[in-house]
Amino acid sequence: MDTPLAVRARGITKCFGDVVALDGIDLDVAQGQIHGLVGPNGAGKTTLLGLLLGLAVADGGRLEILGAPVGRALAAPDGVAGFVDGPGLYPSLTARQNLAALVALRGHDPRTGAISDVLDQVGLTDVADDRVRGYSLGMRQRLGLAAALLTRPRLLVLDEPSNGLDPAGKRHVHGVLTRLAADGTAVVVSSHRMDDLEALCSEATILATGRVVFSGPLSKLAAENRELDYRLLSSDLPAARRLAADTAGITVVDDARAWRGAEALVVRALVPALDELVAGLVRSGVAVRELAPVSSPLEAAFLALTEEEEEAGR
Structure with a gap:
């Protein structure tokens, strides 16, 4: 039996004025899979991530996320979390206060143990009560991941999650993503760090000028490459x-x-x-x-x- 798809895109197009950002994109991401997204600057990666997160809508084609067709409204599909161009955080608040604010915005009780749990998962427990303005880039990335984990997503979309991470931080992040995939969550990761993607991903898609030039297992890429x-x-x-x-x-x-x-x-x-x-x-x-x-x-x-x-x- 085939694994259900978390993402199914067929013929997706997206333009910004005269600029064609995505030109007939097809993409399949299975549940429980970590899928890498690679391409030169301007290839369309950020635009595609934005579509998956509900930050933009396609001009054409069909996009299904977690089995449901994506409509024309700007809204994050249920079960989807992540960030593009870095997580949005309140610098004057602590990490714990940032997460509590997010929980409260969703109408839940911020005093639950979920906040402490996700902070522990990403390795920020020791600095959870420090103000975010003093965080390094890597610490901010980990806090952004913690914020995404609060929703228990079935599809996690991350843009350069290893940006600024030291070896310990990278180990934490890799461990979190691997465990999520093992539990059935689909993860889409865009990165310029090829070593990270190869350590994490079972499959990858390479974009160039808004088109897919390769999509499939990394082993196939090795066999088909020059x-x-x-x-x-x-x-x-x-x-x-x-x-x-x-x-x-x-x-x-x-x-x-x-x-x-x-x-x-x-x-x-x-x-x-x-x-x-x-x-x-x-x-x-x-x-x-x-x-x-x-x-x-x-x-x-x-x-x-x-x-x-x-x-x-x-």
Whole structure:
């Protein structure tokens, strides 16, 4: 049985005057999935997030969120929470007071334990009674996530949630999003941090000039993308170099790149050729100590897309 969709978009268009922000967008996001949204500046990511949050309406196409068609009114669909361009917060209030104000606006009792619970989830308990004006960017991002969690959303939409986060803050945020997805919440994350998206997302959509140029599992992106550069550390670098040179579809890019105090072989290949090289190394008794893309498949696709746009604009 197929997993129900939290987002189903077909042929979505959105214009601002003569500017076409979204041009026939199709998007599927399943419940319990963390879906990444990637693209150069001006690709239409913020516009699409705004449609999902009810901050704007599409000019054309059909959008369904949590199984219900989205109408023409500017209103956040039930069960949806998140933020675009950073969370809106009251700087003169503490974190706890900000959340209490949000709870009160929804007509609920702000004295419930939900506020303490979400502050704990995002790692802000120790500074919950400090005024937000003294918060760092990363702390504000975490507080924005806490505000979204108060509604127990079934679809969470986040714009650059890792912005300004230190390693501890990132760990908190990643843990929260992973647990939400495991409990069935759909999460859409827009970010320029490719490492974050690859650590979190099972699928991603890449936008360019308002159009989808890729949408699907990250593993599919790696298989379909142009050749990638891979860093190879082995027990016998000369033997690995010879095998790489003799393997069809493999190009040796750099045979002595320093990496963490050791020499590494850098090869360029598609996934099938890389698999053949690894099999050959194993047959020859050469241990593979590390094999990883120099740039991730998602980052490589993003850079290739950016380069193509720059060339088209010349």
